[in-house]
Amino acid sequence: MKRIFLLLAAFLLASCANKSMTRYEELAPTLEKKGFEATIAQVKKKQKDLYGSNSEFLYYYDLGVLHHYNRNFDESIKNFEKAEKINDDLYTKSVTNEAAAILTNDNIRPYRARPFEILTMYEFQILNYLAKMDLDGALVEVKRSQIAMNRLYQKDADKVNDNGFLRYLSALVYDLEGEQDDAAIAYYKTVKAYDESKMGLPNEVFEFVTESLRRMDREDDIRALKKKELASTPKATAVQEMGQEIIVIGYAGHSPILGEMYLSGTFVSGGVMNLYYKDGETGQRNSFTLVAPPVAGAGSGTFHIGFALPEVRKHPSRVNRFEVSLDGKTRIKPEKVMDVDGELRQNMEDEKTSTITRTAVRVTLRTIAAQKAKSATNTGNGLFDLVKNIGMDVAQGQLEQADLRVGLFLPNSFYMTRLPVEPGSHSVSVAAQGSHGETVGVYNFDKIPVKKGQKVLLIVPAIK
C-alpha cells in the first residue's frame, strides 16, 4: 500500500511538466512564419497544453501583446485587463502551492509577473488607448501604473522598479490632457528613472523634459537633474506651438527567452555545496562553492546533487533600429526608449540570490527525502531494489526543472520619435533596419489624416 502511494505521488508530481520550452518551440516559428493573427489563433487553441492554469497570467499577457501588434486594440485591452486582475489576485500566496513548489519545482506555482512585465503591460495599455484616441482611458492607465509601481516599491524597495519609458508616456498623456503640472513632474521623474536604469537617457526625451520644465518655470528642477543643459528645444517647442504631432513607436527584434542552466555537484550538510555548470552563452565551464544550508534530517552525509536554474538566452533579432521618413523628406532615426533585454537581465540579477537559495534548499530536501525513501522501501531483493532506486533517481531528476516562464512576444527594444506636423494629410515610411543599417522591412502609412491639435500614434511591430 505504502509503495503504491509513493509511486502515485511520484507520478502526480512528475506529470507537472515544464511547458516553457515547448511554448517557445511551438509558438516562435508560428510568429516568424505566419504572423500575429496565426500566432493568436495558436495561443488560443493550445492554451491548456502550452500555458495551463499556472501560467494564466502569461496567456493573457501574450495575447495582449500580440493583439496590440495586430492593431486589435480593444482585444489587447481586454486581455491585459485579465492579466492585471490575475496579477492582483496573486498577491495572496497559496500555502499549499508554495509547499508543493519546495518539493517539486517552481513551475508548480502560479506565475507571478516580473516587475518589468507589469510595467510593460501598462505601457502597452497606455499605447492601446492612445491609438484608440481615448485620452481619458490612457490617463486611467497612467494612474493605475503609478499604483502598480508603488506596490512594487513597497514589496522591494531595494530593486529598480521604475521605468523611464513608462514615466515618459505618463508625461505625454498628462501633456495631452492639458495637465501641465503633472506632466512636468512626470517628465522630471522620467530622467530619474532612466538614470536608475542601465540604458542612457535618450536625447529626444531630454529635449521634451527640458521644454516642459522650462515652460512650467521649473528651472531649478532642470539644474537638479545635473545634465548638460540644452540651449534650445526646437522639436519639443514645435510640438507645443503647432499642437499636432505624429508619434512613431517601433518595436525592434525579439526579447530574450530563458533557458535552463543545469548545475551539478556535491552537498555536505551544514558544510559546503560545490557546484559546476556550463555557461549557456559562452560555453565555458565554471564552478563555485556555496555555504550549504542546514537541512533537518540530512545528517552529515555527502551526496551528489543536481539542479536547474534559469538563464537569459538571446533570441536572434534581425531588426535593431528604425529610420523614419515624413512626407518623403525628413529622415529621423528614433532613439531606443526601452531595453527589454536589459530589463530581463536586471531582473534575473535581482532575483539571483533568492532563486539559488530556494532551489538549493528544495533540491537538498528532495535528495535527502529520496535517499531515505530508497532505504525505507528496500525489499532485500537486489534486482527489484536496483530497478526501484534507478526509477526514483530518474523521477527525482525529472522533477528538477527551472522556472523558465517569461512573456514570449515582447520586443527586444522600444523606439520612439515625435514628429510635429501641420494639420492635413501626411505620409510616413518607417524602415526597419538590421545591425549594419540594412533594410529588413518597410512599413508605409499613407495619407494619415491629422486634425488640428490631434496626436496620431503609429505602431511599427518589427518583431523579427
Place this chain on the structure above:
Amino acid sequence: MSKIWTICLCASLAFLVGCSSGGKKVSRIDSNSVTDLSGAWNDTDSRLVADEMITDCLNRPWYQTMIQQKNGQVPTVVIGQVRNKSHEHINVETFIKDIERALINSGKADFVANAEERTELRNELASQAGNATEETRKDAGQEIGADLMLTGTLNSIVDQEGGEQVIYYQVDMELTDIQSHKKVWIGDKKIKKYVSQSSVKM
C-alpha cells in the same frame, strides 16, 4: 519514514488542490442591493452618487430663482461632458444615465438630448425631410434650447500599504447657466472604501 509520508501527502494534496476547479453558480439579486466585490467603482456607487447629487442640486436656492425667472416653468437641462479622471475605467455612460434618470424622476427639471444624440436626431430629421409624408414629417428648427448644462469629473486617490488599500472617490458636478455662463450650483460627493487582501491562503 513518517516525514516522507507527510511530504508525499502534502505534495499530492497540493497537486490535487491546484488541479481542481470550482463550479459556477448563478443567483439573481435585487438590482438595488449593495454589492461590493472587488472594491472598484460599481453600480451601487453610480446610482447612489447620481441620486444624492441630483437631490442636492434641485433643492438649492438657485432652483426657485430659476422657476421665478421662467414664470413657473421647470428649467431644461442638458448633460455635458462628465470626465473620468480616476484610476479605474469607469463606464461614464451608465453614470450619466443614472443622472438623467434621477433628473427626470424628480419632476423638477426637463432635459434635452446631449450633443451626440442631437446629431443623430438631426440626421433623422434630414432623412424625414426627403422621405417621410408631409403629414408625419417633423420640422427642423423646433428644438428646445437648454437653460443649464450639467458637467462633472470623477476623481480618485489610492493609498496602499501591503494588502491594505483605501480608495477615495470624489465626484464633482457643476450646473452652468448656458446664457450667462454663471455657475448656479457646484456639488460634490465623496466615497471612501477600505479594501484588504490577505497575503496567504491555504
